[in-house]
């Protein structure tokens with residue numbers, strides 16, 4: 057095995073979905089966000105595991121991603137497209153029965169004219185200023201659009217991972233202003249919003265990162281292990297250096313292992329000289345620069361030479377590694393490259 061193995065615990069992901077589902081009342085539905093190939097973990101297997109666990113509604117970023125989810129799940133589950141109804145997507149939206157979340161008057165017009173009667177939702181901008189119909193526009197057209205029967209009115213919180221941030225209450229208030237009295241199903245909360253409490257749950261929640269064990273859902277069951285094979289080991293004398301730019305200098309007689317993954321596999325170069333690799337519970341420092349296809353690790357303190365070491369796992373979950381790299385769990389996960397073998401763990405049904 058010359059490339060790393062990313063082991064994905066589908067039972068843990070399904071259990072995290074059920075736990076987040078239980079955090080809201082009986083009348084609140086819980087969807088699952090599986091954009092970007094299910095945060096880099098492989099949307100076919102992840103979406104199927106979530107559907108088997110009870111999820112009936114899925115969100116993706118683009119219609120093309122919706123095609124992969126429909127292929128995985130077959131007819132039935134709702135697949136909502138966050139980028140809405142883009143020019144050129146009409147046929148795909150129709151043929152694959154996707155539900156666009158319309159973001160602008162232009163998209164609303166396009167959808168109602170090209171696919172009258174086809175399900176849609178509307179995304180409203182409550183202050184994030186990224187996607188969605190704005191307050192004044194909405195006030196002008198709401199009665200007509202509400203009559204057309206959207207399946208969902210939704211918006212997205214900018215600061216939900218900071219419970220005390222004033223934006224949360226402000227966006228909640230604007231969302232009420234824009235949607236109270238419509239009688240339509242509503243959704244405001246992603247993972248962070250679920251944790252803010254019942255006032256944010258409305259009729260549907262949309263967790264993504266929490267399903268995969270990422271912050272801010274600290275209670276998640278860890279779902280990932282990334283193991284990297286040792287290609288070669290060598291002894292290095294005090295004063296010798298390791299890797300590009302000779303960025304690490306041995307201070308003692310050391311054993312250095314070269315592992316098969318680098319920045320081309322989504323290990324940020326900012327991990328150079330900073331992260332730990334794990335042999336079970338024993339930490340081994342990453343030494344020197346991360347290169348394109350390899351990293352080097354000081355394994356001097358291990359009792360024997362391991363076949364592989366873990367860079368993600370219970371001892372170093374994704375957010376810990378992301379902190380070391382100066383990024384966030386979302387970015388680290390979605391950067392995990394195509395060279396890893398993705399191995400799925402699932403109890404037989």
Ligand SMILES: *Cc1c(COP(=O)(O)O)cnc(C)c1O
Pocket residue numbers: 089091138211212245246247248262263264265266
């Ligand atoms: C990505 C996204 C989600 C999921 O967010 P998490 O923080 O991963 O739970 C929900 N809604 C929208 C609009 C999104 O873009």
